[in-house]
Amino acid sequence: MLRLDTELLKEKANAKGDTTHDQIARRAGIDRSVVTRVFMGNIPTLVNVTAIAWAYEISLDDLVPKVEAKVGVPA
Secondary structure, three states, rough: OOOOOOHHHHHHHHHOOOOHHHHHHHHHHOOHHHHHHHHOOOOHHHHHHHHHHHHOOOOOOHHHOOOOOOOOOOO
């Protein structure tokens, strides 16, 4: 299952003084609703993921970590 590492995003955002979804959205240049959906578990478009990653200097590999699927176990 594909998920963003929202804990890492929170950590990086807090380090820059961004504590609200609105502040994160403004720094990344994306809509606040995208950030809200990210924290609800939705995956945004590649453009928005990239904007978030660049805004907080997070590699895409770290922001979207690989999750090994277990055979026979639904994700």
